[in-house]
Amino acid sequence: MTDNAELHERRLAATPRGWGSVLPRYVVRAENAELWDVEGNRLIDFAAGIAVVNTGHRHPNVVGAASAQLDAFTHTCFMVTPYESVVTLAERLNAIVPGGPNKTLLVNSGAEAVENAVKIARAHTGRPAVVAFAGGFHGRTMMTLALTGKVSPYKLRFGPFPGDVYHVPFPYGYHGVGAEDSLAALDDLFSSDVEPERVAAMVLEPVLGEGGFVPVPEGFLASIREVCDRHGIVMVVDEVQTGFGRTGEMLAVHHTDVVPDLVTMAKSLAGGFPLSAVTGRAEIMDAPLPGGLGGTYGGSPMAVAAANAVIDTITDEGLLDRARSIGRIVDERLGALVERVPSVGDVRGLGAMMAVELSLGGDPAQPAKALAGEVVSACAERGLLVLSCGVKGNVIRLLPPLTIPEGVLDEGLDILCDVLTELG
Ligand SMILES: Cc1ncc(COP(=O)(O)O)c(C=O)c1O
Known part of the structure; x- marks a missing residue:
């Protein structure tokens, strides 16, 4: 059976390193807010192809x-x-x-x-x-x-x-x-x-x-x-x-x-x-x-x-209202971590364009870039795809499709909150 590692080896030989990928998982199927790779692993998609599928993967319309x-x-x-x-x-x-x-x-x-x-x-x-x-x-x-x-x-x-x-x-x-x-x-x-x-x-x-x-x-x-x-x-x-x-x-x-x-x-x-x-x-x-x-x-x-x-x-489908409500849910869940997790420095955004900035000890002058990388990897291990961003690479951004079912959103936020609490 073709697996992610084998495909990644072929990919590295066939394509330039400058054309990078966040996660070497080779996708075979996507539906609304979920992806499946060649090994049958499921990922909850909080990346949406970098803000491309606000209406979800393969929206029937x-x-x-x-x-x-x-x-x-x-x-x-x-x-x-x-x-x-x-x-x-x-x-x-x-x-x-x-x-x-x-x-x-x-x-x-x-x-x-x-x-x-x-x-x-x-x-x-x-x-x-x-x-x-x-x-x-x-x-x-x-x-x-x-x-x-x-x-x-x-x-x-x-x-x-x-x-x-x-x-x-x-x-x-x-x-x-x-x-x-x-x-x-x-x-x-x-x-x-x-x-x-x-x-x-x-x-x-x-x-x-x-x-x-x-x-x-x-x-x-x-x-x-x-x-x-x-x-x-x-x-x-x-x-x-x-x-x-x-x-x-x-x-x-x-x-x-x-x-x-x-x-x-x-x-x-x-x-x-x-x-x-x-x-x-x-x-x-x-x-x-x-x-x-x-x-x-x-x-x-x-x-x-x-x-x-x-x-x-x-x-x-009223997706503008839905974006606002996703924003409120994310803000509430991640906002609660600011007091409890030392590296969670700032939670911010507009509507469903939300992010958490990670700083060592909560000090804005000490961007926690390595930690952001660890958070992305740990989330992926547990089945959640998130991206980092920021000039210093220390921000985790959330871009779930606006059509994401409530249960899948909660499941993804549970993973992210657990990972931030454990690593941060
Ligand atoms: C604000 C903004 N402008 C321009 C671009 C470039 O778009 P593309 O990658 O489709 O060329 C991006 C891509 O992330 C972006 O976020």
Whole structure:
């Protein structure tokens, strides 16, 4: 019988080490919030393919929509002969993203969406520079690596990166960085490194994803909006990880009344199919010339059919409410550990985008990265898949599908709480 160890040996010989995997378990089946590997082991899935299956693995609506599309046609290239489903999805995303009138471009990955947002902002403003945030993650292409504010492992050995990209600190209460510190750093940046009149775009996540699940403090997005307005800078909100119900709203910006200029989306947009989008103000989206945007696979018919089903499912099954209730349950269970387990330093998040930051003795200045690795391994041994994140690698993030049954959620939280109590 093929086993995980044998497959892993073949995999290491056949694929580069830079393309890593958290857990060498080779999956043969997935259903809603559970995975099974080649040896028949079951894993409760608190990773959701890194926030990709908010609607669960193989949601019947998503599978049904993609299967029906397979029977009609699989690819014509939207840039050659278009099809209605893209127009419909664009209309729906234009309505979901605040403000308007909006327009939507579809591409394939989160990185590609962010790359295109920068291209569009440059075309609109005629300016070169881009400002991003320390701890932010925007992808693995050259421009998105330049924007990414986390060196290891993403940026190691890959420079030089495109120039004219600047970083300021992201507000991070647990580490003593307030919104006013970030805004002061931005002010300093404008006087010491780049004048705001040269800045095309500011790019930020409403909740740091890879950077440690840190929600922006109240009012921060509005302050950034105000800075962008003052200087004619395009405000780009990267909702690749926060989007499609994860935080208890369709988009995290919906928790505020801020209207960004451009929003990037991917991951759970298509419930497991590769698809991403840039949606924003029509006049900005129309700045690039005809033919300047696109790609062979942008708006793949199966992915677009899946995305239309995902949007219906989130609404029809009340998954925004469910995300909030998952967030409350996780907060209650993990929050109770802050007092009892010395290394559980902070429990935080927004909706069902929750995390626990591990610090030695609860001291924020002593990130417990090795412990986070041990927690991930121990959870996997007991049948729970969790991921770490954070600039220092010491945060355990929880991203269960929003469709997870109550009993499976409890079972997973029992494992995590036991492991944290034993190791922490
Ligand atoms: C906020 C954010 N932006 C961009 C990306 C890059 O997306 P992709 O891996 O699909 O290129 C990610 C991926 O984790 C992300 O979390």
